[in-house]
Amino acid sequence: MTSSYVVAGQEIRAILREKTFILLLVIFIGMTLASTYIGWSSAHTIQSVYDATVSLLMQQGSPIPPPPFAGASHLSLLKNMVIYVVLIGALLAITVGYLMGIRDRRAAVTRIIFSRNITKQQFLGGKVLAMFFALGSILLAAAVVSTVSSMLLSQITFTDLVRIASFYGFSLVYLAGFAFLGLSFALTRKTSTLALVIPIIIWVAITFVLPELTSALYPTASLNPTSLQTDVMPSPVLNAIHRAVYPLSISEQFKIVTERILLLPHQPVVTSGLNYPFWLGYVAVPIWTIACLITSLFAIGRLNPSQAELNE
Amino acid sequence: MNNALTIAKKEFRDILKSRLLLIIILFMAVITVTSILVSSQVFQSQVSQYNELLNLLKELGKAPAGPAPELFPLNLLRGVIDYIEIIGAVLGILLGYLTISKEKNSKTLNLILTRPVSRTEIVIGKVLGNGAFIALTLLGVGVFSYLGLLVVGGAALNQIELLKLGLVLLLSFAYIMIFFSLTFLLSLRMKTISHALMIAFVIWLAVVLILPQVGDTMDPDNQVPGGFFNSMHLTKPQETQVMANFKNYETMRNSIEQMSITKHYERASFAILGIKEEFNAVPLADIIVRQWVNIALVFGLFAAGLFACGMLMSRRRRGYAFDSGT
Numbered sequence: 001m002t003s004s005y006v007v008a009g010q011e012i013r014a015i016l017r018e019k020t021f022i023l024l025l026v027i028f029i030g031m032t033l034a035s036t037y038i039g040w041s042s043a044h045t046i047q048s049v050y051d052a053t054v055s056l057l058m059q060q061g062s063p064i065p066p067p068p069f070a071g072a073s074h075l076s077l078l079k080n081m082v083i084y085v086v087l088i089g090a091l092l093a094i095t096v097g098y099l100m101g102i103r104d105r106r107a108a109v110t111r112i113i114f115s116r117n118i119t120k121q122q123f124l125g126g127k128v129l130a131m132f133f134a135l136g137s138i139l140l141a142a143a144v145v146s147t148v149s150s151m152l153l154s155q156i157t158f159t160d161l162v163r164i165a166s167f168y169g170f171s172l173v174y175l176a177g178f179a180f181l182g183l184s185f186a187l188t189r190k191t192s193t194l195a196l197v198i199p200i201i202i203w204v205a206i207t208f209v210l211p212e213l214t215s216a217l218y219p220t221a222s223l224n225p226t227s228l229q230t231d232v233m234p235s236p237v238l239n240a241i242h243r244a245v246y247p248l249s250i251s252e253q254f255k256i257v258t259e260r261i262l263l264l265p266h267q268p269v270v271t272s273g274l275n276y277p278f279w280l281g282y283v284a285v286p287i288w289t290i291a292c293l294i295t296s297l298f299a300i301g302r303l304n305p306s307q308a309e310l311n312e
Numbered sequence: 313m314n315n316a317l318t319i320a321k322k323e324f325r326d327i328l329k330s331r332l333l334l335i336i337i338l339f340m341a342v343i344t345v346t347s348i349l350v351s352s353q354v355f356q357s358q359v360s361q362y363n364e365l366l367n368l369l370k371e372l373g374k375a376p377a378g379p380a381p382e383l384f385p386l387n388l389l390r391g392v393i394d395y396i397e398i399i400g401a402v403l404g405i406l407l408g409y410l411t412i413s414k415e416k417n418s419k420t421l422n423l424i425l426t427r428p429v430s431r432t433e434i435v436i437g438k439v440l441g442n443g444a445f446i447a448l449t450l451l452g453v454g455v456f457s458y459l460g461l462l463v464v465g466g467a468a469l470n471q472i473e474l475l476k477l478g479l480v481l482l483l484s485f486a487y488i489m490i491f492f493s494l495t496f497l498l499s500l501r502m503k504t505i506s507h508a509l510m511i512a513f514v515i516w517l518a519v520v521l522i523l524p525q526v527g528d529t530m531d532p533d534n535q536v537p538g539g540f541f542n543s544m545h546l547t548k549p550q551e552t553q554v555m556a557n558f559k560n561y562e563t564m565r566n567s568i569e570q571m572s573i574t575k576h577y578e579r580a581s582f583a584i585l586g587i588k589e590e591f592n593a594v595p596l597a598d599i600i601v602r603q604w605v606n607i608a609l610v611f612g613l614f615a616a617g618l619f620a621c622g623m624l625m626s627r628r629r630r631g632y633a634f635d636s637g638t
Contacts, residue, residue: 020510027514031522038529045561046535052554053544068536068543080529087521095510192506193413194332197406200513201339204398209343212391216354219394220578223525226534235353265537 003118007126008133011100015134018099024092025138031084032142036149039077043069073263074154075163078146079225082258085171086207086251087223089139090178094199096134097179100127101186101299102195105310114305124300128293131179135172143168167261173289174254178203180292184299192310210249214242222251226265246276250288253281315429316436323411323441330410336403337449340395344453347391348460352467355383384592385467386476386585389457393581396453396484397574401520403449404488405512407442408495413505431626438496439489439618446488450481476596480581483607486614487577491516493617500624520574527569532558573613580606 015021050067057064104110113123147164150156181199189195208219216238247253259266260278327333369375415421424434454477461467469477494515498508532555533540541551555562569575579588580603586592591599600607 020507020514023511023514027518027522034526038526042530042532042535045530045558046532046540049532049540049554049558050544052557053546053550056550056554057544065544068540083525083529087525088517091513091517191332193406193410193509196509197332197402198335200402201335204402205339208394208398209346212350213346216350218391219398220524220528223521223528224534225529226537235357238350238353238357 003116003122004125004129007118007123008129011103011127011130012133014103015096015099015130021092021095021099024088024095028084028088028092028138029141029145031088032081032145033149035080035084036077036146036153038080040153043072043076072265074150074156074160075262076264077150077154078164078167078262079264081142081146081167082255082262082264083223083225085174085258086254089171089175090203090207091200092138093135093175093178094182094196094203096131097182097184098186098196098199099182100131101183102192102310105186105308106192108309110303110305110308120300120303124296127183128180128296131183132172132176135175135179139168139172139175163261163263167258170254170257170261170285174250174285177250177285177289177292180289180296184292184295187296187299187303187308190310206249207251210245211252214246214249215252247280247284250285253284257281257285316433316440319429319434319437320440320444323438324444326414327407327410327442327445332406332410333403333445336399336406337452340399340403340449340453341456343395343399344392344456345460345464347395348388348457349464351388351391352461352464355388383467384586385461385469386473387587387592388461388467389477389480389585390582390587392453392457393480393578393585393587396450396487397578398520400484400488401491401516401574403446404491405495405509405516407445408492408497409499409505409509409512411438411442412496412499412508416499416505432622435622435625439492439621442492443485443489446492447485450484450488453484454478454481472596476584476586479596480584483577483580483584483610486610487573489614490573490610490617493614493621496621497617497624500621519572523572524569524575524578527565527572527575530561530565530568573610576606576609579603580610 046069047067050069054064104113114120143164146168147156147161150160150164178199181202182196185198186192186195189198208222211217211222212219256266256278258264415424421434425431457477458469458474461469491512495508495512498512499505502508502511528534533542536543541554546554582588583591583599583603583606584596594602
């Protein structure tokens with residue numbers, strides 16, 4: 001176990017020296033701060049737009065519908081964070097995993113490392129510890145930024161604080177999967193480019209392609225924090241795809257769970273026949289992370305220390 | 313010029329041998345067909361819903377209030393354009409990176425420069441080789457789109473629609489080449505070449521995903537599921553009248569979106585393909601006139617990128633910083 005701690009300590013020190021990691025971290029924290037402001041500004045504007053609409057309808061003598069956003073949660077200010085975790089957070093996690101997996105291979109030190117008294121499992125354990133430490137620290141910092149900025153712009157109760165903490169906790173589980181993915185490919189691929197690009201392609205498939213297949217959502221519509229009502233019921237083909245693939249659409253499952261945590265309005269996909277239970281996401285996301293961890297275990301098992309060096 | 317063509321041929325052959333790019337091309341083919349399949353199924357659902365409603369109204373002895381859904385086949389390509397915005401840019405980044413990294417890693421660039429080949433010819437050769445590959449990929453997307461629309465969507469394109477598709481593919485070529493030149497420049501400039509790839513991905517994240525997302529999120533109509541104005545039962549003129557009070561806010565929102573070249577590409581493509589409904593009935597020449605700023609910006613940035621690559625390469629007096637790609 002001590003060997004794992006040594007590896008973890010070394011990884012944490014190394015990642016803090018990586019400029020790309022720092023750049024992505026700054027973007028993520030910056031967008032966390034911006035997301036509260038964007039949420040507040042949008043909420044403020046939509047109220048003014050509603051008032052202007054009411055005034056126009058009154059002048060024209062038309063009936064006035066109730067405000068469609070009445071009863072919105074205080075935490076709706078953070079609705080953009082759901083998207084930023086899916087976009088920036090996932091790429092940050094891939095980068096963390098990739099950098100932790102590729103560094104020793106680039107420095108051509110894998111042979112030296114395994115000539116010491118350390119097993120592959122201890123080596124991986126150290127990397128996993130460091131990964132959780134790095135991602136946990138980032139999300140903790142984001143949680144603090146979200147809480148403080150929300151407190152400044154809205155009234156936050158103790159329950160809201162618990163919800164913010166739960167949101168970031170669940171985000172850690174989701175992001176850990178991408179970090180394991182980055183680590184797995186960084187440990188096994190022959191070139192560093194392939195090791196970085198394959199997890200990014202998988203991320204694109206999870207974030208954009210699967211939601212389109214399962215819920216008929218256009219790729220760019222997946223970036224809208226206000227979930228759209230989609231209807232696949234009249235199409236037998238889309239219904240069949242939805243039934244088969246929906247549990248695997250991890251980014252959608254993550255969004256559903258976090259929308260529930262933050263009390264954001266959610267529009268379920270209209271389907272015929274089988275309707276998946278609301279708790280599916282609570283199970284699907286951890287299973288995804290565990291599956292990616294198992295991939296990392298296979299990757300470290302396949303790693304041949306004497307041939308792991310990258311000659312680029 | 314012969315030297316440039318020789319380099320271009322070598323580039324093209326190298327790309328064809330790359331497994332990574334093969335994976336991306338296959339991925340693009342799969343998502344093109346997937347996207348057309350989903351869009352056509354959604355359209356067919358709308359038609360069947362309309363027909364059911366029509367039958368119900370007939371049974372009740374009433375006439376339908378709204379027009380029947382009309383198929384504009386190019387509208388089904390919305391998902392394809394979204395994917396070119398995202399994956400096409402990734403393809404450009406990878407090609408720009410690989411074309412320089414292979415020379416730096418194998419330390420061959422200085423060797424080439426010892427031969428009677430000018431720096432400009434090297435840039436032209438690399439741009440031609442990679443450009444040819446991007447053009448071929450987009451041609452593949454075009455063929456897949458045409459066949460997808462015909463087989464999956466059941467819609468054959470007429471001559472004008474084919475011309476529109478061709479124009480959008482040309483615009484897509486310029487868009488992808490912008491990311492190619494950006495990474496080409498970064499890879500030439502940066503001492504540690506793998507940082508060039510990471511930084512290009514960070515720029516891609518900001519330009520392709522974050523800026524358009526921020527602009528979209530700030531749209532008042534996007535604040536409510538199903539659309540705010542829809543939920544208030546407002547007509548288009550009423551909506552315009554209300555939003556006239558929020559000109560400053562809309563200007564700011566629009567400015568954020570306009571900082572992204574992806575948004576310019578998207579606006580022009582959506583207009584040409586009629587994905588933006590108001591352009592469906594507009595002649596192509598008028599669409600181009602109305603979208604000339606967006607089109608000019610995409611082609612302008614493409615030309616500026618190529619010019620910058622040429623300038624940077626020709627100004628470097630000494631050899632290239634050779635590192636191990638770490």
